[in-house]
Amino acid sequence: MTAPFGARLAGAMDRFGPLCVGIDPHPGLLAAWGLTDDVQGLRRFALTVVEALVGEVAALKPQVAFFERHGSRGIGVLEEVLAAVRGEATQVVLDAKRGDIGSTMAGYGDAYLAPGAPLACDALTVSPYLGVGALMPAVTAAEATGRGLFVLALTSNPEGALVQHATASDGQAVAAHVARQVAELNARALAAAPAALGPYGLVVGATVGDAVRRHGIDLAAVRGPLLAPGVGAQGAGAAELADVFGGARRAVLASTSRAVLDAGPTVASLRDAAARAVDEASRALR
Numbered sequence: 001m002t003a004p005f006g007a008r009l010a011g012a013m014d015r016f017g018p019l020c021v022g023i024d025p026h027p028g029l030l031a032a033w034g035l036t037d038d039v040q041g042l043r044r045f046a047l048t049v050v051e052a053l054v055g056e057v058a059a060l061k062p063q064v065a066f067f068e069r070h071g072s073r074g075i076g077v078l079e080e081v082l083a084a085v086r087g088e089a090t091q092v093v094l095d096a097k098r099g100d101i102g103s104t105m106a107g108y109g110d111a112y113l114a115p116g117a118p119l120a121c122d123a124l125t126v127s128p129y130l131g132v133g134a135l136m137p138a139v140t141a142a143e144a145t146g147r148g149l150f151v152l153a154l155t156s157n158p159e160g161a162l163v164q165h166a167t168a169s170d171g172q173a174v175a176a177h178v179a180r181q182v183a184e185l186n187a188r189a190l191a192a193a194p195a196a197l198g199p200y201g202l203v204v205g206a207t208v209g210d211a212v213r214r215h216g217i218d219l220a221a222v223r224g225p226l227l228a229p230g231v232g233a234q235g236a237g238a239a240e241l242a243d244v245f246g247g248a249r250r251a252v253l254a255s256t257s258r259a260v261l262d263a264g265p266t267v268a269s270l271r272d273a274a275a276r277a278v279d280e281a282s283r284a285l286r
């Protein structure tokens, strides 16, 4: 790979605007598209989204659960999706939210971040709730291959607050610690290879209200991309994006799945819906 993930993503955001579209083949969406809830339907759905949106949006984000529910052949379709987007300007964020003890994280690093891995992606979503430090083998794997990670900090679902807003022994919120530790990873990576964005991002839902301000989290100091799900089906829009991210908004990659996927099954209608979502995100985050 030529440039590291943060530089590739920054380039794609400059070119296509600050939008990531999720590939979430829910059974209800397969039915709405007139597809069967099986591997054939899954394949048609996912490859139609790829055909419609590669070269149109900054990132695509396949959600592994909707591939895994079809077993090994569903994973085979995920491999096809990743192969179809690999090397394109549109980046692939694989949404697997992996998080485990360090020795197991090395296995996830091999699965998703190693060169030549069938499931290799540009960046992987990871969960820090076994400790940000436990993610280090994945950081090492990402660093070796110019890939990236998105670490969950403030998730878009209301249930996340109990854990993420909890106060650690030093009086800081758990999410603030996650942000600080990811900022340290980026500072190290950017010292070695300067770029517009570091390779380690945070996930901060567009639905989190004033949580960033309330917990004194300095998102700009992270110097990495801020993946903002919750746009569309979960209720957030332009106003919420502008409000949650404030001065860090230039680093935001707004993320939406159902709000665009609902427009299928045609390539043209998906492109139109994505173009409208790109416009809305661009205006909110300008």
Ligand SMILES: O=C(O)c1cc(=O)[nH]c(=O)n1[C@@H]1O[C@H](COP(=O)(O)O)[C@@H](O)[C@H]1O
Pocket (backbone or CB within 6 Å): 022, 024, 061, 063, 095, 097, 125, 154, 155, 156, 157, 203, 204, 205, 229, 230, 231, 232, 233, 234, 255, 256, 257, 258, 259
């Ligand atoms: O990591 C994610 O992408 C993610 C984090 C989060 O805090 N909230 C969240 O909704 N997501 C994912 O983003 C997608 C949201 O889908 P829609 O609600 O249809 O836009 C789903 O695939 C979720 O798993």
